[in-house]
Structures are given as C-alpha cells and as structure tokens.
Amino acid sequence: MTDFDTLIVGAGIAGLTAARILASQGRQVVVLEARDRVGGRVWTSRSDGEVVDQGASWIHGVDGNPVADAVDAFGMRTVEFTVGSYQPDGRPIAYYSPTGTRLSDEATERFVSDIYSFNEYFATTIATSAPHTSFGEAVETTFSQLKWDDDRAMRVREFLRHRTEEQLGVWLDDLDAHGLDDDAIDGDEVVFPDGYDELATHLAQGLDVRLQHEVTRVTWTPGGATADTRHGPFSATRIVVTIPIGVLKSPGFVIDPPLPEHHSQALDRLEMNAFEKVFLRFPHKFWDDDVYAIRQQGEAGRWWHSWYDVSDAHGSPTLLTFAAGPCARETRAWSDEHIANSVLDALRGLYGERVVEPDRVHVTRWQDDPYSRGSYSYMTVGSDRSDHDDLSIPIENVLYLSGEATWTDDPSTVTAAVKSGHRTAEQILGRPVPYDTIWAGDRS
Structure with missing residues (x-):
C-alpha cells in the first residue's frame, strides 16, 4: 500500500x-x-498516416472556452468545422426529400423556417413542462398547438428526432424534456487534424x-x-x-x-448513451460540392440521415456519419462491413451509381468498451x-x-x-x- x-x-x-x-x-x-x-x-487512432478521432472530435465553441485556451497554449493545430449542434442552417447543407431528390433553395428555406417557427413555441413548452415529461412528449404538445398538416409536421418531427439522436445518442422519448437545455455554442467549432x-x-x-x-x-x-x-x-x-x-x-x-x-x-x-461514429474514406469525392453536410428526409433517413464532409481535416475524401440511439443498438453486433454496406445503400439512394466503394472504413465500438460502456x-x-x-x-x-x-x-x-x-x-x-x-x- x-x-x-x-x-x-x-x-x-x-x-x-x-x-x-x-x-x-x-x-x-x-x-x-x-x-x-x-x-x-x-482517443485517436493512427494507421497508414491516417488520423482518426474515434472518441471526442470537436471543441464545441471556442469563445471563452478553457479547452480552446489550453489547445492554443499547447500549440495544437486546429481546423474550423462548425456543426452548430445539429442546427438546420448556418452552413451549406444539402437536404434531400424522402424520394431522394435534392430540395431546391426555396424548399430548403421553407423547411428551415418551419424549424425556427417550431422552436419558438417549443421553448415555451419546455419551460412550462411538468416533471417527468419526455422530450418527445414536449414535441407532440407543441405540434398540437401548431396544427400543421401531416407532411409538414413529419419533416420537422424527423429533424427533432435526429437531433436528439445525433447530439445525445438517445431516442427522443427516452430523453428528459430539459435534456438539450444546454445546447448553446459560443464561437466557431474546431477539429484536430493531428x-x-x-x-x-x-x-x-x-x-x-x-x-x-x-x-x-x-x-x-x-x-x-x-x-x-x-x-x-x-x-x-x-x-x-x-x-x-x-x-x-x-x-x-x-x-x-x-x-x-x-x-x-x-x-x-x-x-450512458448509444453513439458510434462511422468514417468512410473514398478514392474520390462523389457527393455535393460546397456543402459541409448532407441530410436525408423520410423513412430512407431513419438510420443514416446525416453525412459530414470531413475531407479537409482528414486530408482525403471522407464522410462521417453516426449510428446513434436505436440505430447504434440495432447495429451493435454488425460487422464493420455490414454497417458500411448499409450506409452505402443509403448514399446510393441519393447519388446512384456515382457512389464508389470506400477504401477505408472505421466504426467505433464504445458500447462494447468495458471502460466506458457508452460514449x-x-x-x-x-x-x-x-x-x-x-x-x-x-x-x-x-x-x-x-x-x-x-x-x-x-x-x-x-x-x-x-x-x-x-x-x-x-x-x-x-x-x-x-x-x-x-x-x-x-x-x-
């Protein structure tokens, strides 16, 4: 001793x-x-010159953040990559309809406007919600006040479901109504190429x-x-x-x-949540130019709904998506190849034969890590x-x-x-x- x-x-x-x-x-x-x-x-893995952050990747807001100050003091290299806590806009996002066609600028603007309109009512719902109210219940309470048509409500409902999955790795009915109260980002977000x-x-x-x-x-x-x-x-x-x-x-x-x-x-x-990263490195880029994210609406995006172009940070054409919440639990026992094929099938619904096979796939396994048991x-x-x-x-x-x-x-x-x-x-x-x-x- x-x-x-x-x-x-x-x-x-x-x-x-x-x-x-x-x-x-x-x-x-x-x-x-x-x-x-x-x-x-x-945790960062390194093989064949490729640097992959298997765990945490971002500083979410560098303004007044001691992590950003420490990173600067230690001389660590960063690249700006602001995701905005799953916000609907602010950076170029390619939205695709349930049938796999890209939304026009006008349709995207209407969809984003609906999200902001919903959020105004939603904030009041959350603030006045009774104890033991789930995030999902608060969402439905807000929709009952808006009385939107089914398709309009469904697109925003999907967005909110994906938001809780991607930010916290949890289904919206399993999250407390106040589970995203601390969803503020001050300043740019950055990632770490090294x-x-x-x-x-x-x-x-x-x-x-x-x-x-x-x-x-x-x-x-x-x-x-x-x-x-x-x-x-x-x-x-x-x-x-x-x-x-x-x-x-x-x-x-x-x-x-x-x-x-x-x-x-x-x-x-x-x-602890269920949240895994899926990195796919490709021999060349086949997706939309000048966007930082691609998002799929409808049933086709039930699991794989958002892809992020992290090529600049990785130095090669790379997309990042997430297995989160129910998707992470249901695919937990799948092989990396099985997961990659499922993601590629979803991408083919958007890009057809332009999709090529990845030359490298990384899938995290935090649910199975005995020293974390989740992310x-x-x-x-x-x-x-x-x-x-x-x-x-x-x-x-x-x-x-x-x-x-x-x-x-x-x-x-x-x-x-x-x-x-x-x-x-x-x-x-x-x-x-x-x-x-x-x-x-x-x-x-």
Missing part, C-alpha cells in the same frame, strides 16, 4: 486536469488508469500516471480512501473518481460504503439539470466524483470534463485556481 495526498481514478481529461492542477500546487498525486493509454474517451489525443498527452506530462491499473473497488472513511487494483491497493487522504457513469453504475465497480442517497439518486437518473451521458426522463452538479458535491471531503456527467452547463463534452476537473481541484485545495494553471509550465 502506497500513501498519497490524492488518488485519481481515470486518466481521462477530467482526471488529468484535476491531477495537473493539484500537482502544480505541491500535492502528491497518482492517477490510476485501467487502459494502456491516457485520454479515456479522447488528433485530439494530443490534449491528453500534454496534460499527462510530468504526472505520475499508472497505466493498466484498473480500479475495481474504492473503500473510503472520513479518514481517507483506498483503491484496489490487481497491482495492490493504493491509499490516500482523498480520492477523485472520474470514470464514465456507465462504469460507475456497473456491478464491476464498487464504492464502499455506497454513495450517499442524494448522489445515488442523481446518478440513477443519468445514463457520454444524457438525462433520462424525470432527471433534473441539477443532477449533474449534485454528483460533484464532495463526500466527507474524502470522496469526489468528476467528469463530463458532473457538469451542468455543457455536459457530454470535453469542455465539461475540463471544467469539472478544475472544479474538483478547487474543492480539494479550498480556494480558486486560475484556468491557466492547467497549461502553465508545459514541458512537452
């Missing part, structure tokens, strides 16, 4: 952020990581990180805490648990004694926005929970992970700490 000031379980972005701040303030910190790498759900995992690499510099040290049990008392690993136990005055809530809720991870009721109830109301968190029906922050309340000043699921304003993001890790460090230190402490003294 080795004694430290602070044990941190998980070398994801939240854990590394907290560790880096605490270590800079003279605390003796060790980070215990189950994987053979740092970064957690920020890989987002460079952030984790920089954050880990100089830290005591023990890889392949899976923690299966945390035991705590008012006097300290112990983490059990196959390499033996580690003890400290305090312990910070930053693992994804999918693992935190699993039977293979034990906290003894269990979390207090207030924390456990908040945790019960949050869940990120969402609010189940009946949850409250305060559930995120409630998880972060220190327990006897010994046990702390941190990570994207514990941050209210923009959960499910790397920004939330950094901000939660920063907050946890401040809680332990008992005083404010500037964000620039995170990147000060980088030795890489």
Whole structure:
C-alpha cells in the first residue's frame, strides 16, 4: 500500500486536469488508469498516416472556452468545422426529400423556417413542462398547438428526432424534456487534424500516471480512501473518481460504503448513451460540392440521415456519419462491413451509381468498451439539470466524483470534463485556481 495526498481514478481529461492542477500546487498525486493509454474517451487512432478521432472530435465553441485556451497554449493545430449542434442552417447543407431528390433553395428555406417557427413555441413548452415529461412528449404538445398538416409536421418531427439522436445518442422519448437545455455554442467549432489525443498527452506530462491499473473497488472513511487494483491497493487522504457513469453504475465497480442517497439518486437518473461514429474514406469525392453536410428526409433517413464532409481535416475524401440511439443498438453486433454496406445503400439512394466503394472504413465500438460502456451521458426522463452538479458535491471531503456527467452547463463534452476537473481541484485545495494553471509550465 502506497500513501498519497490524492488518488485519481481515470486518466481521462477530467482526471488529468484535476491531477495537473493539484500537482502544480505541491500535492502528491497518482492517477490510476485501467487502459494502456491516457485520454479515456479522447482517443485517436493512427494507421497508414491516417488520423482518426474515434472518441471526442470537436471543441464545441471556442469563445471563452478553457479547452480552446489550453489547445492554443499547447500549440495544437486546429481546423474550423462548425456543426452548430445539429442546427438546420448556418452552413451549406444539402437536404434531400424522402424520394431522394435534392430540395431546391426555396424548399430548403421553407423547411428551415418551419424549424425556427417550431422552436419558438417549443421553448415555451419546455419551460412550462411538468416533471417527468419526455422530450418527445414536449414535441407532440407543441405540434398540437401548431396544427400543421401531416407532411409538414413529419419533416420537422424527423429533424427533432435526429437531433436528439445525433447530439445525445438517445431516442427522443427516452430523453428528459430539459435534456438539450444546454445546447448553446459560443464561437466557431474546431477539429484536430493531428488528433485530439494530443490534449491528453500534454496534460499527462510530468504526472505520475499508472497505466493498466484498473480500479475495481474504492473503500473510503472520513479518514481517507483506498483503491484496489490487481497491482495492490493504493491509499490516500482523498480520492477523485472520474470514470464514465456507465462504469460507475456497473456491478464491476464498487464504492464502499455506497454513495450517499442524494448522489445515488442523481446518478440513477443519468445514463450512458448509444453513439458510434462511422468514417468512410473514398478514392474520390462523389457527393455535393460546397456543402459541409448532407441530410436525408423520410423513412430512407431513419438510420443514416446525416453525412459530414470531413475531407479537409482528414486530408482525403471522407464522410462521417453516426449510428446513434436505436440505430447504434440495432447495429451493435454488425460487422464493420455490414454497417458500411448499409450506409452505402443509403448514399446510393441519393447519388446512384456515382457512389464508389470506400477504401477505408472505421466504426467505433464504445458500447462494447468495458471502460466506458457508452460514449457520454444524457438525462433520462424525470432527471433534473441539477443532477449533474449534485454528483460533484464532495463526500466527507474524502470522496469526489468528476467528469463530463458532473457538469451542468455543457455536459457530454470535453469542455465539461475540463471544467469539472478544475472544479474538483478547487474543492480539494479550498480556494480558486486560475484556468491557466492547467497549461502553465508545459514541458512537452
């Protein structure tokens, strides 16, 4: 048994952020990581010169964002690629009708106008919705007020369903009505042509990180805490648990004694999603010019409804689509080839024989990852926005929970992970700490 000031379980972005701040303030910190790498759900694969962010890809809004400040300080290269949280316009989007014909500019303008009109009423519906109202129920309540014809309502209903799937990896009836309240983007969004995992690499510099040290049990008392690993136990005055809530809720991870009721109830109301990326690299481009996204309406877009041209970031003709919500669950056992063929069939409905076979396919498998059990968190029906922050309340000043699921304003993001890790460090230190402490003294 080795004694430290602070044990941190998980070398994801939240854990590394907290560790880096605490270590800079003279605390003796060790980070215990189950994987053979740092970064957690920020993971970049590299093969044959191709860089693919299998996990997090974006900074969603660089203005006033400490992640963007850290990236700048670390000298990481970025490319602007603003998706706008599944907005209907703002960037060139090629919309295709249920029959596979591209909408005219006039038809697209009418469709986008309908979405904005709906959103005005929808905001009031959400604000006045009763507890335990689902996002889907709020959608239908709003449509009952509008009294649109069936086709008009169906196109907007589809858009909203795809929005919850693509943003949170969840069917709209399984998401709380307030599940997208924190859907604000300040400034451009950027991606990383050299890989987002460079952030984790920089954050880990100089830290005591023990890889392949899976923690299966945390035991705590008012006097300290112990983490059990196959390499033996580690003890400290305090312990910070930053693992994804999918693992935190699993039977293979034990906290003894269990979390207090207030924390456990908040945790019960949050869940991990089903969200996978599908990258297809092609020998040449066959899709629309001068658009950043392609979207399919109607039943043909039930699963594969949105494709993003990420060629500039990848350096070769590449489309990105998502298996999200029901699609991710139903295709979970499919091979990469089966998934790719299904996506190609959908593209052929738009481009016919112009579609060529991809020369590279990447499909993520976060649902099957034992150290994440999903991609990120969402609010189940009946949850409250305060559930995120409630998880972060220190327990006897010994046990702390941190990570994207514990941050209210923009959960499910790397920004939330950094901000939660920063907050946890401040809680332990008992005083404010500037964000620039995170990147000060980088030795890489």
